[in-house]
Amino acid sequence: MKAVVFEDVGRAGIHDRAVPSFDAHDVLVKVAATGICGTDRAILLGEFPARRGVVLGHEAVGAVTAVGAAVASVAPGDRVVINPTYHCDRCRPCRRGMPAHCGAKAGREVGVDRDGTMADFAVVPERFVHRLPAEVPYRRGALVEPLACVLNNLTAARLRWDDRVLVVGAGPIGALCALVLAWRGARVTLAERDPGRLDIARRLLPHAVRVLAAEEAAAAGAPDAVIDTTGALPGDLLGTVTAGGTVVVMGEREAAVAAVPLRALVTRGIRLVGAGPYRPADFELAVELACELPLEGLVTHVLPLERYAEALTLLAATPASEPEGYSAMKILLTTDEGVAP
Incomplete structure (x- = not known):
């Protein structure tokens, strides 16, 4: 599969990667669209730490391609939105009702130190995928996470x-x-x-x-x-x-x-x-509100994954492009021709 990989400050590239493997509790998602976030921009500008070699992206929607043997809540073909804020449910913050501040985040932050969603496929634990309501198009669903x-x-x-x-x-x-x-x-x-x-x-x-x-x-x-x-x-x-x-x-x-x-x-x-990351309940509410809010009105560009460099330039997301300023609001990178430009 193709993936946009963080190579170093100011540099990302399209890489060939194997489709990721998954276990009994995982879901393989064919990514339809990923929004470029301010965090992605900050990573490339050296303002937010990330692991070199990580696949960028975390604001994603797509369709379930395959599921692990223990997965029961979704099935192949289901349209889903990904919650990239993982938590363990076992550490002290999680047990105190603060999963957004989970103490076991190292290596589990999607698009930062765990491979993200600017790729053809992504593997997600079952409990972090949510069905996308039928009335919510991918173009809108990609803004559920923000x-x-x-x-x-x-x-x-x-x-x-x-x-x-x-x-x-x-x-x-x-x-x-x-x-x-x-x-x-x-x-x-x-x-x-x-x-x-x-x-x-x-x-x-x-x-x-x-x-x-x-x-x-x-x-x-x-x-x-x-x-x-x-x-x-x-x-x-x-x-x-x-x-x-x-x-x-x-x-x-x-x-x-x-x-x-x-x-x-x-x-x-x-x-x-300082509110910190959102709670699982916030994400679930965002999925519900996406049925009513015209979020897609903030999307100014939908570009194929291969045109990631153009997208980053539009967002002044590289040191060379920053003096040019912004010329876009929300940009989606897509691997699905059905996500309308």
């Missing part, structure tokens, strides 16, 4: 109905946050510094989302809650929220640090929250 991330972080924000919410960063996660918030009826503003992403967000998002340049958002009044999808601005954002407000740090950058004004944090009653 939707689960968003749901987890919005839950951590503890939003009230009258909150004014500022989402910082108009990449796919920021746009998805804004889409979900608007669907819930929240008063939401999306702020972005990059002119290319700003233009794309204005074209793709519903009118209920106010999309502003960063300087315009700063002058628009204090929000009650901020969702920072960049992972680089929490120190700056603490001073922008109202008293009793919340800043959720959603973006992850390995080298990012922030200076936190502790006196303001305490005297103004500000909450600074």
Whole structure:
């Protein structure tokens, strides 16, 4: 099979790999589409650690090709979405009801240190595949995993109905946050510094989302809650929220640090929250909500797997392409001609 493999910082390539073997509790999935995530981009830019030689990708949908002898919940031919956040159910965090913080993740993070889904096939333990509802096309289903991330972080924000919410960063996660918030009826503003992403967000998002340049958002009044999808601005954002407000740090950058004004944090009653990975319940809810939310509206490109390099350039995901800026929102890599461009 063909697979997109992380070779080194700034470098990935198409490699020939054997179709992976599977055991009694595994499912072999013919991958139909994989979304390119900010984590994939960060790996290639050297901002997120990953094992060299790993197959990239973790936001995937496809069809079951074969199952192990002990698998009962799915069968060949079933359309499925993959939950790539594995947990063991045996370590202390898992036993305390915190499987998202499983202590046995080493070697099990899909697309990071365990082979991912930018390939023709992927092997997944049975309990991490979910049937994709018939009304959810692959193009939409590929956004279930990032939707689960968003749901987890919005839950951590503890939003009230009258909150004014500022989402910082108009990449796919920021746009998805804004889409979900608007669907819930929240008063939401999306702020972005990059002119290319700003233009794309204005074209793709519903009118209920106010999309502003960063300087315009700063002058628009204090929000009650901020969702920072960049992972680089929490120190700056603490001073922008109202008293009793919340800043959720959603973006992850390995080298990012922030200076936190502790006196303001305490005297103004500000909450600074890191929600971490989503729980299994968030993923299951994301599958359900995908029946209603038009997630595919954020997909700007569907490219065959072999055109991965073009996709990475569109997302400024290599050092050489970064100065060019962004020219896409969500890109899907596909091995299935049935995933419409």
